[in-house]
Amino acid sequence: MTTGCGCGGGSGGGGCSSSAKEPEVVVAVEPxxxxxxxxxxxxxxxxxxxxxxxxxxxxxxxxxxxxxxxxxxxxxxxxxxxxxxxxxxxxxxxxxxxxxxxxxxxxxxxxxxxxxxxVPDCDEATCVRYFESNRGRFHSAPLLAVRHILLECAPDDAEARHVAHSQAEVLLLSLQESPASFADLALKYSACPSKAQGGSLGQVSKGQTVPELERQLFTLAPGLASKPLESRYGWHVICVDQRIEGQPLPYEAVATAIRTQLxxxxxxxxxxxxxxxxxxxxxxxxxxxxxxxxxxxx
Structure with a gap:
C-alpha cells in the first residue's frame, strides 16, 4: 500500500488505512x-x-x-x-x-x-435466537467508489487547518459549477498519491479508512459531498461515484462469529x-x- 496521506490511493483502492480495535469489556468498580x-x-x-x-x-x-x-x-x-x-x-x-x-x-x-x-458452551438454539433478534447487525459491508482531493495539514496546526478548510470550500464551490474539473483540480491541489488517478481511491469498504473519516464517509449519498470532510491528514473534498449497500447475511455465514461472541x-x-x-x-x-x-x- 502506498504511503503518504495514508489513504492508499496510489495502489488503486482503499481509503486512509487504520486498524480497528475490538471494544473492551469494562466492569464497574469504585476507584x-x-x-x-x-x-x-x-x-x-x-x-x-x-x-x-x-x-x-x-x-x-x-x-x-x-x-x-x-x-x-x-x-x-x-x-x-x-x-x-x-x-x-x-x-x-x-x-x-x-x-x-x-x-x-x-x-x-x-x-x-x-x-x-x-463456562458452558453456547448451544445452537441460543445462537439462532441471538441472530433472529439482531438481524440488522448482520449485513455485508457497503462499498463506495470514491474520489477525493486532500488538502494536507498537520493535526496540531490550527492555522494551517483553517487555511486548508477555506481552500477546500473554494474547491467545492468550483466543483459544484464544473464537476468535470475534479481530475484537474485533484492533480493540481491534492497531497494524496491518488491525484495521479484523478483522485480515485477505487472501491472503499469499512475498515479501510481512518475512523474519523470513515464515520463521515459512509453516511454520504452518491455525488459530490456538500461540505469538506476532516481527518487527521487534513481536509478532503469528496465525490462518491457509486454506493453499493450491504446485503443481509444468512445465519450460516455468521454462526461461528455469533457463537464466539456469545x-x-x-x-x-x-x-x-x-x-x-x-x-x-x-x-x-x-x-x-x-x-x-x-x-x-x-
Missing part, C-alpha cells in the same frame, strides 16, 4: 484508595503480602487515566489481582505447561483459569465473578474493591 494525602503511594497488601511502591510505579505506565489518583488505583488493582492469582496458583500447586509465546506466569495463570473457571461474553462474566470471589475471600487492605476486572478480561 477508592485508602491513603492519606501525605502518602505518595498507598499502602496495599493482599493476605499480608505488601504491594511495593516500586511495583506500583512500574505498573503505572500500563494504566493511562485522566488523573494520577485514578491511574494509581488502576495499577494497584491490577497488582492485587495478579497477587491473588499467584497465591491461588501456589495454593493449588498448579503444574506448569508453558505454551508457545508464554512465560511461566502467563502459563500458570492460564492453567489456573482453565481449572477453576468453567461465548466470550459468558467467559468474561464468569471470570469477573471468579475474581470477585477471590477478592471476597482474601484479606485485601489499602484499596476498596467492590468489583474487579483485569487485563485478562480485555
Amino acid at each position: 477508592q484508595l485508602i491513603a492519606s494525602s501525605e502518602q505518595e503511594w498507598p499502602i496495599v497488601s493482599v493476605n499480608g503480602v505488601q504491594i511495593t511502591p516500586e511495583a506500583m510505579a512500574q505498573e503505572l505506565q500500563y494504566h493511562p487515566a485522566e488523573s494520577r489518583e485514578e491511574a494509581v488505583f488502576l495499577a494497584a488493582r491490577a497488582l492485587v489481582i495478579r497477587e491473588l492469582l499467584q497465591q491461588r496458583i501456589r495454593e493449588l500447586g498448579v503444574l506448569l505447561e508453558v505454551g508457545a509465546g508464554e512465560n511461566e506466569e502467563e502459563a500458570a495463570t492460564r492453567l489456573l483459569l482453565e481449572r477453576e473457571v468453567k 461465548q466470550q461474553g459468558v467467559w468474561q462474566k464468569a471470570l469477573v465473578q471468579y475474581l470477585q470471589t477471590l477478592i471476597g475471600a482474601a484479606d485485601v487492605r489499602g484499596i476498596a474493591l467492590q468489583g474487579a476486572d483485569s487485563p485478562l478480561v480485555q
Whole structure:
C-alpha cells in the first residue's frame, strides 16, 4: 500500500488505512484508595503480602487515566489481582505447561483459569435466537467508489487547518459549477498519491479508512459531498461515484462469529465473578474493591 496521506490511493483502492480495535469489556468498580494525602503511594497488601511502591510505579505506565489518583488505583488493582492469582496458583500447586509465546506466569495463570473457571458452551438454539433478534447487525459491508482531493495539514496546526478548510470550500464551490474539473483540480491541489488517478481511491469498504473519516464517509449519498470532510491528514473534498449497500447475511455465514461472541461474553462474566470471589475471600487492605476486572478480561 502506498504511503503518504495514508489513504492508499496510489495502489488503486482503499481509503486512509487504520486498524480497528475490538471494544473492551469494562466492569464497574469504585476507584477508592485508602491513603492519606501525605502518602505518595498507598499502602496495599493482599493476605499480608505488601504491594511495593516500586511495583506500583512500574505498573503505572500500563494504566493511562485522566488523573494520577485514578491511574494509581488502576495499577494497584491490577497488582492485587495478579497477587491473588499467584497465591491461588501456589495454593493449588498448579503444574506448569508453558505454551508457545508464554512465560511461566502467563502459563500458570492460564492453567489456573482453565481449572477453576468453567463456562458452558453456547448451544445452537441460543445462537439462532441471538441472530433472529439482531438481524440488522448482520449485513455485508457497503462499498463506495470514491474520489477525493486532500488538502494536507498537520493535526496540531490550527492555522494551517483553517487555511486548508477555506481552500477546500473554494474547491467545492468550483466543483459544484464544473464537476468535470475534479481530475484537474485533484492533480493540481491534492497531497494524496491518488491525484495521479484523478483522485480515485477505487472501491472503499469499512475498515479501510481512518475512523474519523470513515464515520463521515459512509453516511454520504452518491455525488459530490456538500461540505469538506476532516481527518487527521487534513481536509478532503469528496465525490462518491457509486454506493453499493450491504446485503443481509444468512445465519450460516455468521454462526461461528455469533457463537464466539456469545461465548466470550459468558467467559468474561464468569471470570469477573471468579475474581470477585477471590477478592471476597482474601484479606485485601489499602484499596476498596467492590468489583474487579483485569487485563485478562480485555
